[in-house]
Amino acid sequence: MQEKQVRSIFLSDVHLGTRGCQADRLLDFLRHYESEYLYLLGDIVDFWAMNRSIHWSATQNTVVQKVLRRARKGTQVFFIPGNHDEALREYVGITFGEIRLESDWIHHTADGRRFLLLHGDEYDQVTRYHRWVAVIGDVAYNTLVRLNTWLSRARRRLGISGYWSLAGYAKRKVKTAVSFIFDFEDSVVRGARERGVDGVICGHIHWAAIKEIGGMSYINCGDWVDSCTAIVEHLDGRLELVEWNTRPAALLAPPKPVSSEENETALAG
Numbered sequence: 001m002q003e004k005q006v007r008s009i010f011l012s013d014v015h016l017g018t019r020g021c022q023a024d025r026l027l028d029f030l031r032h033y034e035s036e037y038l039y040l041l042g043d044i045v046d047f048w049a050m051n052r053s054i055h056w057s058a059t060q061n062t063v064v065q066k067v068l069r070r071a072r073k074g075t076q077v078f079f080i081p082g083n084h085d086e087a088l089r090e091y092v093g094i095t096f097g098e099i100r101l102e103s104d105w106i107h108h109t110a111d112g113r114r115f116l117l118l119h120g121d122e123y124d125q126v127t128r129y130h131r132w133v134a135v136i137g138d139v140a141y142n143t144l145v146r147l148n149t150w151l152s153r154a155r156r157r158l159g160i161s162g163y164w165s166l167a168g169y170a171k172r173k174v175k176t177a178v179s180f181i182f183d184f185e186d187s188v189v190r191g192a193r194e195r196g197v198d199g200v201i202c203g204h205i206h207w208a209a210i211k212e213i214g215g216m217s218y219i220n221c222g223d224w225v226d227s228c229t230a231i232v233e234h235l236d237g238r239l240e241l242v243e244w245n246t247r248p249a250a251l252l253a254p255p256k257p258v259s260s261e262e263n264e265t266a267l268a269g
């Protein structure tokens with residue numbers, strides 16, 4: 001399989017440790033893209049959900065191993081914790097197995113622009129001031145995602161093609177969800193402007209975007225629970241939103257069994 005060489009990969013909201021995490025799609029994406037920089041912008045491991053129950057699959061393991069291996073092989077890997085993996089915030093400034101933990105970071109693109117990288121929950125009024133509301137919202141969201149798995153199975157059985165997201169639909173249709181997204185985007189951009197950068201790359205709200213807001217670039221990585229999206233920086237500095245949710249599940253390579261030698265081959269690249 002031919003890997004595409006890009007300068008940077010930006011991922012957020014993978015939510016490892018949950019049933020909703022689409023690790024098979026993320027692994028497939030990583031097998032297609034190789035980069036010099038890999039930025040993990042928070043909520044990569046979902047410690048909140050793991051307090052309730054843990055769902056850790058072989059594929060999720062392979063994702064972790066692939067990231068560690070890339071760090072070892074020279075990819076510059078940065079981890080900026082989010083609210084679901086906030087326990088790691090105690091360790092910012094420290095490097096673990098070649099992975100550098102930071103609370104935020106400034107990335108210089110190949111074409112000379114400066115981007116502030118952060119998770120974004122600090123700009124979410126709901127999570128910040130009413131943590132319990134966020135937790136309830138989180139349970140409701142997971143229910144939607146789980147319902148969607150069931151729904152897409154039904155759609156396949158009925159011969160309806162294409163991916164359709166119930167949570168995505170709810171986010172577009174529910175007025176409060178739409179205004180929540182706008183409020184969030186505006187306040188992130190306001191915060192970034194104070195830092196004197198050209199743009200911001202974040203995650204948190206599970207709503208991927210590349211757009212201009214008041215003369216600033218606002219970029220959101222989306223998530224790997226529902227939309228399966230990532231941001232890549234091409235070698236010339238151009239930023240692109242990549243969606244990885246259209247490949248039929250049958251084409252996704254199953255994870256190789258975790259046995260020493262075979263595993264190394266599976267992770268090669």
Ligand SMILES: [Mn+2]
Binds near residue numbers: 043083084119121204
């Ligand atoms: Mn978050």
